[in-house]
Amino acid sequence: MWRNLLLQSMLLLDTIQVVPEYIVITGCDSGFGHALAKYLDQKGFRIIAACLSKEGSQELLANTSLSLQTVELDLTDPGSIDKAVEFVRAETEGLYGLVNNAGRSIPMPPTDWMQLDDFYKTLDVNLMGLIGITLKLLPLLKKNKGRIVNVSSVLGRLAFLGGGYCVSKWGVEAFSDTLRRDMHHFGVKVSIIEPGFFKTGVTNIGDIERDLQRLWNQLTPEAKDSYGKKYFLDCKYLRLQRLSMRRLCDPDVSKVTKCMEHALTAKYPRTRYGVGWDAKLLWLPLSYAPTFLSDAILRMLFPVPAGDSNPAKRYQIDV
Numbered sequence: 001m002w003r004n005l006l007l008q009s010m011l012l013l014d015t016i017q018v019v020p021e022y023i024v025i026t027g028c029d030s031g032f033g034h035a036l037a038k039y040l041d042q043k044g045f046r047i048i049a050a051c052l053s054k055e056g057s058q059e060l061l062a063n064t065s066l067s068l069q070t071v072e073l074d075l076t077d078p079g080s081i082d083k084a085v086e087f088v089r090a091e092t093e094g095l096y097g098l099v100n101n102a103g104r105s106i107p108m109p110p111t112d113w114m115q116l117d118d119f120y121k122t123l124d125v126n127l128m129g130l131i132g133i134t135l136k137l138l139p140l141l142k143k144n145k146g147r148i149v150n151v152s153s154v155l156g157r158l159a160f161l162g163g164g165y166c167v168s169k170w171g172v173e174a175f176s177d178t179l180r181r182d183m184h185h186f187g188v189k190v191s192i193i194e195p196g197f198f199k200t201g202v203t204n205i206g207d208i209e210r211d212l213q214r215l216w217n218q219l220t221p222e223a224k225d226s227y228g229k230k231y232f233l234d235c236k237y238l239r240l241q242r243l244s245m246r247r248l249c250d251p252d253v254s255k256v257t258k259c260m261e262h263a264l265t266a267k268y269p270r271t272r273y274g275v276g277w278d279a280k281l282l283w284l285p286l287s288y289a290p291t292f293l294s295d296a297i298l299r300m301l302f303p304v305p306a307g308d309s310n311p312a313k314r315y316q317i318d319v
Helices: 002-014 031-042 054-062 078-091 116-143 164-186 205-218 221-227 236-248 254-265 277-287 291-301
Strands: 022-025 046-051 069-072 095-100 147-151 189-195 272-275
Touching: 022 031, 022 078, 031 046, 031 054, 031 254, 046 054, 046 078, 054 069, 069 078, 078 116, 095 116, 095 254, 116 147, 116 164, 147 164, 147 254, 164 189, 189 254, 189 277, 254 272, 272 277, 277 291
Parallel strands: 022 046, 022 095, 046 069, 095 147, 147 189, 189 272
Antiparallel strands: none
């Protein structure tokens, strides 16, 4: 009896009745943002869905209620951010939530395949764009003691892919932590979503393979020799990518959108939401392991470059 009363009390404490106010969601062309916009629209929230393309906006408007609005947003363009923010200010009396979902993954090759501009392509969207629109909308969120939900990744806790993706997600984690502590004084709650591998545009194997081929073609002969033809041209690296996407990618994106909903509506939202079986059983536990152990396990998952004459040599250890 007492156990049932305690459970009921905990459920009542964890849930609040949210008046359907405005929520801005970025990256609504596809993936998590697209699914979340539709889901919250059905639940009666007033949604402003930010899309990169007109086609994304049109598809969303055709399959949602009349209350949902869309706005075009390119997070790499400060002018586009300003226009979107002005639209939000003109349309809303109070902003309840901001879900920073927009992002890109490629390029994700070994680090020395890339140029500095390749890092900017990812960082400008995943990190600087996220920071830019958050800063612009903070006054509205502070006024209404709202919620900010930032989409990071398990790769923001365990970095094992080259390129700007892991770098950007670690940046999102750090920005979210400092933002949460700063906004605590104003009643604004900040949560981080850390999905594992899900079947979205970010994990599209065709796009990943085309970009890897582009970067391989740009390498100098010396760089190609250091990796060897078997590393890429004989498809060892590509086979690994295909296998990981087939085995790890979960098609059920509702697991992520339900965590987003909880972060927006619960009286006591979590600081972090690890989502997906691979995140909970593999990547997050591995992120707590000693470095030498996580390095050893991760290196077993990737092919060995031809230039590594002694792959079994001792790993660096923590001191």
